[in-house]
Amino acid sequence: MPDKIRVCTTINGEQVEFLCEPHQSLLECLRDVLGLTGTKEGCNDGNCGACSVLLDGRLANSCLVLGVEIEGRQVTTVEGLASWRGLHPLQQAFVAVDALQCGYCTPGMLIAARALLDREPDPSEERIRTWLAGNLCRCTGYDKIIRAVRAAAATLAKQAQEVQR
Amino acid sequence: MTNEQYSIVGTCPPRVDAVDKVTGRAVYGPDVSLPGLLHGQVLRSPHAHARIRAIDTSRAQALPGVRAVVTAGDLPGAEERAAGSGEGDPQARTMRDYTLASDKVLFVGHLIAAVAASSPHVAEQALALIAVDYEVLPAVMDVLEAMQDAAPLLHETMKTWSLAGESQAPSNVASHVRYVKGDVVQGFAEADVIVEREFRSVTVHQGYLEPHASTALWGLDGRLTVYTTTQGAFGVRDHLATLLHLPLSTIRVVPTEVGGAFGGKNASHLDAIAALLSRKAGRPVKIVMTRAEVFLGTEPTPGTVIRVKMGATRAGRLTAAQAELYYEAGAYPGSMMDAAANAIFGAYDVPHGQVDGYDVVVNRPKTGAYRAPGVTPACFACEQVVDELAERLGFDPLEFRLLNCAREGTRQVGGAVHTSIGAAEVLEATRAHEHYRAPLEGAQRGRGVAFGYWGNWGAQSSSTISVNADGTVTLVVGSVDITGTRTSLAMQVAETLGLTVEQVKPRMGDTDSVGFTETSAGSRTTVATGIAVVKAAQDVLAQMCARAASMWRVPVDTVSYCEGVFSTSQDPGQRLPFAELAAQLPYTGGAVTGVGNVDVQEWGVSFGAHIVDVEVDPETGRVTILRYTAVQDVGRAIHPVQVEGQMQGGTVQGIGWALYEGYAYDGEGHMLNPTLLDYKLPTALDVPPIETVIVEVPYPKHPYGARGVGEMPIVPPPAALANAIYRATGARVCQLPMTPARILQSMGVI
Numbered sequence: 001m002p003d004k005i006r007v008c009t010t011i012n013g014e015q016v017e018f019l020c021e022p023h024q025s026l027l028e029c030l031r032d033v034l035g036l037t038g039t040k041e042g043c044n045d046g047n048c049g050a051c052s053v054l055l056d057g058r059l060a061n062s063c064l065v066l067g068v069e070i071e072g073r074q075v076t077t078v079e080g081l082a083s084w085r086g087l088h089p090l091q092q093a094f095v096a097v098d099a100l101q102c103g104y105c106t107p108g109m110l111i112a113a114r115a116l117l118d119r120e121p122d123p124s125e126e127r128i129r130t131w132l133a134g135n136l137c138r139c140t141g142y143d144k145i146i147r148a149v150r151a152a153a154a155t156l157a158k159q160a161q162e163v164q165r
Numbered sequence: 166m167t168n169e170q171y172s173i174v175g176t177c178p179p180r181v182d183a184v185d186k187v188t189g190r191a192v193y194g195p196d197v198s199l200p201g202l203l204h205g206q207v208l209r210s211p212h213a214h215a216r217i218r219a220i221d222t223s224r225a226q227a228l229p230g231v232r233a234v235v236t237a238g239d240l241p242g243a244e245e246r247a248a249g250s251g252e253g254d255p256q257a258r259t260m261r262d263y264t265l266a267s268d269k270v271l272f273v274g275h276l277i278a279a280v281a282a283s284s285p286h287v288a289e290q291a292l293a294l295i296a297v298d299y300e301v302l303p304a305v306m307d308v309l310e311a312m313q314d315a316a317p318l319l320h321e322t323m324k325t326w327s328l329a330g331e332s333q334a335p336s337n338v339a340s341h342v343r344y345v346k347g348d349v350v351q352g353f354a355e356a357d358v359i360v361e362r363e364f365r366s367v368t369v370h371q372g373y374l375e376p377h378a379s380t381a382l383w384g385l386d387g388r389l390t391v392y393t394t395t396q397g398a399f400g401v402r403d404h405l406a407t408l409l410h411l412p413l414s415t416i417r418v419v420p421t422e423v424g425g426a427f428g429g430k431n432a433s434h435l436d437a438i439a440a441l442l443s444r445k446a447g448r449p450v451k452i453v454m455t456r457a458e459v460f461l462g463t464e465p466t467p468g469t470v471i472r473v474k475m476g477a478t479r480a481g482r483l484t485a486a487q488a489e490l491y492y493e494a495g496a497y498p499g500s501m502m503d504a505a506a507n508a509i510f511g512a513y514d515v516p517h518g519q520v521d522g523y524d525v526v527v528n529r530p531k532t533g534a535y536r537a538p539g540v541t542p543a544c545f546a547c548e549q550v551v552d553e554l555a556e557r558l559g560f561d562p563l564e565f566r567l568l569n570c571a572r573e574g575t576r577q578v579g580g581a582v583h584t585s586i587g588a589a590e591v592l593e594a595t596r597a598h599e600h601y602r603a604p605l606e607g608a609q610r611g612r613g614v615a616f617g618y619w620g621n622w623g624a625q626s627s628s629t630i631s632v633n634a635d636g637t638v639t640l641v642v643g644s645v646d647i648t649g650t651r652t653s654l655a656m657q658v659a660e661t662l663g664l665t666v667e668q669v670k671p672r673m674g675d676t677d678s679v680g681f682t683e684t685s686a687g688s689r690t691t692v693a694t695g696i697a698v699v700k701a702a703q704d705v706l707a708q709m710c711a712r713a714a715s716m717w718r719v720p721v722d723t724v725s726y727c728e729g730v731f732s733t734s735q736d737p738g739q740r741l742p743f744a745e746l747a748a749q750l751p752y753t754g755g756a757v758t759g760v761g762n763v764d765v766q767e768w769g770v771s772f773g774a775h776i777v778d779v780e781v782d783p784e785t786g787r788v789t790i791l792r793y794t795a796v797q798d799v800g801r802a803i804h805p806v807q808v809e810g811q812m813q814g815g816t817v818q819g820i821g822w823a824l825y826e827g828y829a830y831d832g833e834g835h836m837l838n839p840t841l842l843d844y845k846l847p848t849a850l851d852v853p854p855i856e857t858v859i860v861e862v863p864y865p866k867h868p869y870g871a872r873g874v875g876e877m878p879i880v881p882p883p884a885a886l887a888n889a890i891y892r893a894t895g896a897r898v899c900q901l902p903m904t905p906a907r908i909l910q911s912m913g914v915i
Contacts, residue, residue: 023286037196038189040424042374043456047841050374078189091187095179098806101648101814103186104193104375104424129849136846138372138425141813143854 009070011036012080020067026060027051029067030077038078038107042136049135052108052115053077059115061134078107081114089155090114090148099148101139109135113149121160122153173660174869177806180652181671182422191422194378194394195453202380203232205442205452206288207435208278208295209462210270213304213528213834214317217268217277217297224294225280230287233445234295235438236278237267241410259497260408263531264437270299271319271496272528273835274461281442281450304528304834308470308493311337311527319496319526337526339498342506344520346578352485352517356476360553363472364546366883366901368493368828370465371535372821372846375424376456377463381439382449389440390417396430396645397684402676404433409440419675420645427818428534430647431684432464460839464533465828467492467500471546473509477554483569485517486510486578490543494524495531501539504620507579509543511618512588512772513551513569518578528834534686536815537619537876541822541883545901548615548884552891562888563596563774566616571772581620587798587862588772592616594860595774600794609781610791613889616774617880621873622687623765626694627680630658630701630759634751636744638662638705640671642694643682648811648875650690653803657695657869661702663729663743680762688873691803692864693765699868701761708757709746713739716753769864769872773797775816775881779889783914786905788824788890790851795881796858800872805859812878813855819882821847827902 004019011034020029027044030036030053042050044063051062054076081088090110093099100106109132116123116131123131128149129142137145185191222234240261261267266275278295282288303317310316318335325332327341353359379393389411395401398418406413423430435452442450454462470491476484488509492502506522535541555565570588577583595601595614605612628642640658644650655669662669682694706726713731714721723733731741741749750757778791795812802808825845829837838844863870883901891897896911909915 021286031196035198036189037192040193040375041195041453042376043841045456045840045842048374048456078187082188087184087187091184094187095183098177098180098183098649098810100180100183100186101810102373102375102423102425103182103191104373106186107189110187133848133850136374136841136848138374138427138818138846139814140810141815141817141855142849142852143813144810146849146854 005068007068007071009073009075011075012077022068024067025063026053026065026067026070027062030062036077036079040104040107042104049112050105050108052111052135054111054115057118059112076111078110081110090152093148093152093155097144097148097151099140099144105135105137109137109145113152117153117156121157125150171660171869173656173666174801174803175805177804178652178656178666180649180807181655182646182651193375193422193424195376197378197380197392197421197451199380199382199449201448203281203283203446203448203450204285204288205279205281205439205450206285206292207276207438207452208292209458210266210273210275210277212270212299212301213273213306214302215270215299216302217266217270218300219298220278221296222278225291228287228291228294230283231280231291232448233281233442234278235441235445237261237265239441240265240408257407263497264408272530274458274530275496276438276462279438279442281446305337306527306529306830306834308468308491308525308527311525312523319528339494339524339526342503342522344506344579346515346576347517349485349487349517349519353476355478355484357479358554358557359474359476360550360557361474362550362899363470364542364899365470366542366545367468368465368529369535369822369826370460370844371427371429373425373427373429376454376459377430377434378451378453379435379439380449380451381436381443383440383444388415388417390419391436391440392419392421393436394421394423394430395433396423396426396647396686398645398676399643399681400431400684401433401436405437405440408437417675417677420673423645423647426647427536428538428686429463431686432533434463456841457839460844461530461836464531466535467494467532467539469493469542471542473546473550475550475554477558479558481558481560481565481568483513483515486513486515487519490520490522492522492524492539493527493529493532495529496526497531498524498526500524500532501534505539505543507577508540508618508620509547510578511620512571512616514571514575515578520578536818536879540619540880541819542901544615544617544880545883545887548881549887549897549899552888562614563592563601567592583770585862585865586770586772587860590860590862591772591774591796591798594858595776595796598776598794598796598858600776600792600856605778607780609783609893610778611889611892612776612778613885613887613892614774614776615881615884615888617772617877619771619877619880621768621770622689623693623768624683624689625764626682626697628694628697628701628761629679630705632705632747632750632757634748636747637668637670638664640669640698641674641679642671642698643674643679644690644694645685646673647685649804649807650685650694653691653807654694654698656803658698658702660869661699662705663726688771688875692768692867692871692873693763695871696765696867697761697763699761700763701759704759704761705757708759712750712753712757713741713746716749767866769800769867771798771873771877773877773881775885777885777889779886779893781890781893781908786909788886788903788908790820790853793853794856794858795878796860797877798860798862798872799874800864800867801861801870802859803869803871808859808874809857811875812857815875815878816855816882817847817852819879820852820886822901823883823886824902
């Protein structure tokens with residue numbers, strides 16, 4: 001049994017400390033060590049996007065990151081999108097336009113869409129399709145997902161205007 | 166589309182499982198955890214066909230952290246087999262050998278052994294320590310080669326079943342079915358034009374993103390509990406009872422949320438193995454497949470060779486249709502050939518028809534259902550021939566289909582007679598759609614249409630509805646929700662009870678909590694389980710009426726329920742809304758639970774027509790889809806947005822099948838592309854928004870007129886795209902997937 005390594009990091013705004021084996025991926029650490037099973041495994045080789053997380057605000061496939069690599073960094077998972085006040089506008093939009101069926105790609109889609117809207121508040125449909133091309137969905141045919149991201153962008157823009165006022 | 170007569174049916178409330186799914190709370194198969202959990206891994210055959218001389222698990226068993234190792238010898242019934250004393254039921258033998266191979270492996274990925282250990286990594290190390298001594302045998306991978314007399318036999322004793330009886334000699338052909346209507350020789354003699362072509366397709370996978378996962382706990386009390394991602398918990402229970410020689414009542418199967426299935430999660434692959442490991446280890450065991458295992462060790466679609474010959478008169482009437490279907494069943498019989506043989510000409514009124522279907526074993530994974538199982542390649546074949554006939558006779562493609570489409574009373578080649586159907590209505594809606602008349606200019610652009618039929622399913626469903634004192638009701642159904650059926654079933658209950666959707670709390674039951682219910686397949690759940698829940702709701706109302714009658718001391722037949730209020734014709738002053746009567750239940754005799762158990766033997770079938778515009782790059786052969794419209798008769802759209810979601814999702818799967826997807830093999834039966842990089846699923850960039858047209862020809866034997874929805878949309882896309890590519894390039898592509906290379910070959914460019 002290999003020696004375990006202590007990792008101190010921030011996940012969804014909370015300081016977290018855990019032990020992981022050197023070969024364990026961030027995805028395994030989130031799911032099996034920390035019990036954050038919202039992040040999904042679809043392929044374990046970086047081709048489906050179901051395990052998408054934000055790593056210091058950048059979109060990453062958590063199956064391609066080692067657990068030990070997140071020492072001192074900031075990780076955001078689907079569990080960190082909503083607060084006790086309610087759902088994030090992206091989550092609200094996915095519910096409102098029925099942008100999910102089985103829901104297995106949904107956590108990764110939400111995280112990927114969040115990464116896009118954090119950078120580009122008003123992306124075109126083409127831009128959203130390009131950005132989300134790394135996240136596979138087998139159920140929806142993508143149309144409603146694209147519509148949900150556009151709807152969330154509009155909501156976030158409106159919220160930003162209200163804050164400015 | 167208006168449903169004025171209903172207040173809930175036809176509306177679009179948020180799906181009840183949506184918030185759990187957007188917050189990451191929904192528990193799927195791989196998310197299950199139990200105290201003391203061990204992790205299982207399975208050993209799979211690296212050979213497509215080999216005899217197993219010996220298996221040595223001793224080194225794996227000795228590895229620290231390993232708690233149990235199982236092989237075929239751990240399955241009940243294995244002793245009889247070793248003693249050579251009667252195999253019993255050959256199906257039971259097949260089931261055992263498919264679960265864990267004993268003497269032979271029949272495909273790369275065939276299960277041989279399994280290990281439970283303290284972590285997945287230890288289990289993986291242990292697998293590497295299991296020594297299997299193989300005698301490699303020649304493999305046969307292609308359906309036509311497997312039918313040759315000299316082909317290697319997968320099952321030495323299997324003979325061909327047909328209506329004529331069993332064949333004399335063993336064969337890889339498991340069965341041959343023939344459907345005949347009229348006399349095709351006469352029909353072709355009456356034709357002015359005859360078109361005959363051969364089509365091929367290769368295995369594709371359902372491509373659900375959630376891998377198979379099963380967690381089992383087999384307690385010392387003899388009770389086995391299995392948490393699994395499945396389309397049908399009761400089917401898994403039946404399977405385990407048969408395979409493990411257990412009474413049904415000792416097994417509890419708890420279905421998890423399902424991360425995509427599309428037919429691929431009807432079969433049970435890991436459940437028995439997790440159970441055997443758990444019994445040996447004395448602890449719960451979870452097994453989760455890798456993506457490669459999902460490709461190699463589950464049940465994708467058959468590859469096919471289909472020959473179609475059709476004839477028609479100058480007046481545009483079909484005179485005869487004939488097809489031969491050769492379907493690769495994989496390692497064990499049971500491709501979806503029979504469904505395809507029934508459906509291939511089901512959309513048309515064919516005066517003389519004959520269909521021959523062959524179910525053939527080859528050294529590939531056993532095949533299974535994928536959304537309208539078997540029918541998509543059949544439609545690809547039939548609809549290209551129909552298109553060519555229409556063109557050669559000078560008819561508009563939709564006009565020709567309308568002249569020949571099935572109508573009420575049409576007898577199919579397979580024998581069944583169409584009852585209330587919306588075939589013509591779908592074609593008329595397609596012809597009237599703006600897309601069909603929109604200008605499409607530019608070189609290398611073309612518009613194609615295709616028409617399809619799928620028969621759907623009914624069968625058994627069970628449900629209960631308990632009335633809560635706050636006026637809400639709890640609905641428990643035996644159907645696993647794979648598409649949003651908790652919502653569509655709750656809506657039918659709300660409509661029947663005069664409640665809001667929010668007042669109905671739907672739950673998926675486990676096998677201990679509700680009666681036997683067939684798997685969620687065949688587009689049956691909203692329809693057949695719908696009939697069950699409406700029956701349960703009517704039972705609730707009958708009991709509530711009796712309760713009101715006893716409270717008011719009036720005869721029960723004077724009590725009625727209308728617009729959410731109970732009243733009696735004997736006393737206009739007595740009126741009780743549903744919630745107020747519900748609040749009185751604790752004081753008037755206790756709880757009210759309605760029961761709805763059905764075995765639905767008649768259900769509505771589906772028709773769909775698709776229009777697609779493509780542009781084909783003449784240098785690279787790349788196809789760009791410019792516009793896509795899907796039209797379908799759904800009987801009655803219970804939840805139109807979810808119906809649209811099914812149509813869009815199924816269509817995009819069909820586009821993947823048409824253009825991108827397919828298993829590739831080397832010469833020895835190894836799959837070359839078992840990853841989501843090399844097996845390409847459509848991405849958001851590959852497909853346009855799918856426009857949908859919902860046609861409603863209500864099916865009279867469903868309380869709200871619903872027909873199955875989910876499967877139909879995958880049927881027409883490859884045919885529609887092939888017809889569009891033909892119009893763009895002048896070349897008929899008769900092989901799936903229609904890759905750029907194949908298109909260029911068909912164009913004669915390469």
